[in-house]
Amino acid sequence: MKNYDLIVCGGGMVGAALAAALGDTALRIAVIDLYKPKLRWPKDSWGIRTCAITRASQHILENVGAWEYMVSRRVHPYSEMHVWDSTGTGAVHFSAADVGEPNLGHIVENRVIQAALLKRLKELSNVDILCPARISALEWGEEQVTVTLEDGEVLTTALLVGADGRDSWVRSQAGITTQGWEYDQTAVITVVRTERHHRDTAWQRFTPEGPLAFLPLGEGRSSIVWSVNPQHAECLLSLDDATFMTELEQAFEHTLGSVTEMAERGAFPLRLQHAKNYIKPRLALIGDAAHAIHPLAGQGVNLGLADAATLAEVISDALQQKRDIGSMRVLRRYERWRKSDNIAMMAAMDGFKRLFGSELPPVRWGRNLGLTLTDTIPPVKKHFIHHAMGMAGHLPRLACR
């Protein structure tokens, strides 16, 4: 039997960030994942799963020792954002210059974030990476959780963290239920190259069916997140490349000219989901295991990284005060801190999704006016930019420079 202080189930971006944040502490940590992430891939290939990483998340990734390697692999800063409504004239343009920043954030392939975090974990002597591995049973005791792996190995831990994504196995084993609903939308994703350069701008066109985003990458490429109804998604996935590219150009009103190259396509059904509790004795949920939101403002992993940074801070403080890191007294601080921020962001994203999905004339009129007003009133614009950059609210220490 091997004894740990912390076992993280799920070594995705969020789980790995938590372990990295607690690297170089006295804690013995294990990270368990079903899969072994790839560290290398052909230089000319593009991962179709990408994330818009906010400034707050950039600070977290810097402070846990992953950012420098990410930059050496590939990240793309964007300095402008342009959002418009397909049903009217309302549009808003955000610029990094409006808030005196060099950029608004970065678009990064998920695999780059994953590889950088894994590389960092490998450097840490207090972290064991167990993957590929699967937990077959959990036994909740007063002082510890006993974790049995499928190969028969038995581990114990003072705290188990569920970072195993939106269909979290740990969450269901802990009997924690979720609330939420299906969006009746599927995000079709790919990476394209366009005739005209994206000008380091994140573009988003809202249609009643769903938003279409072109997010800037290197070499004039853009990451596409096209949210449509599930039948339309199926149809888009079945098209040959040339026809899909033509459909995409039309849906984007030829804003960047024609689409000249395209990677493979993928699809993700979208849902809003929130765990009723983030904690129970000796357990905490972080990232998508705790909350899944619509990707329209690219906030999902940013919320997850804030969870990881906050939980790391709560655990570090508890260690200093010689408290039991798996106790409810310690974990309640994490839940209180993150739940309110996450609910506020989820409500905002859900509200935007509904607002832009409505075809009622008064709603259309109101949202177009809202976009125009946001664009023309500098304090309102700055407020939005600070929120979008993750710099508002009660930030954990790791999210500060």
Ligand SMILES: Cc1cc2nc3c(=O)[nH]c(=O)nc-3n(C[C@H](O)[C@H](O)[C@H](O)COP(=O)(O)OP(=O)(O)OC[C@H]3O[C@@H](n4cnc5c(N)ncnc54)[C@H](O)[C@@H]3O)c2cc1C
């Ligand atoms: C189309 C799309 C676009 C998006 N764009 C953005 C964006 O621009 N910005 C943004 O912030 N967010 C974005 N998101 C959201 C973001 O991808 C997620 O919030 C993020 O991936 C969550 O990270 P996670 O580590 O919590 O979970 P996951 O990424 O789901 O990772 C979970 C990990 O747990 C492992 N695992 C699963 N089950 C088990 C098990 N039983 N045992 C062990 N390991 C297990 C998996 O192998 C995986 O490694 C987007 C999402 C979608 C669908």
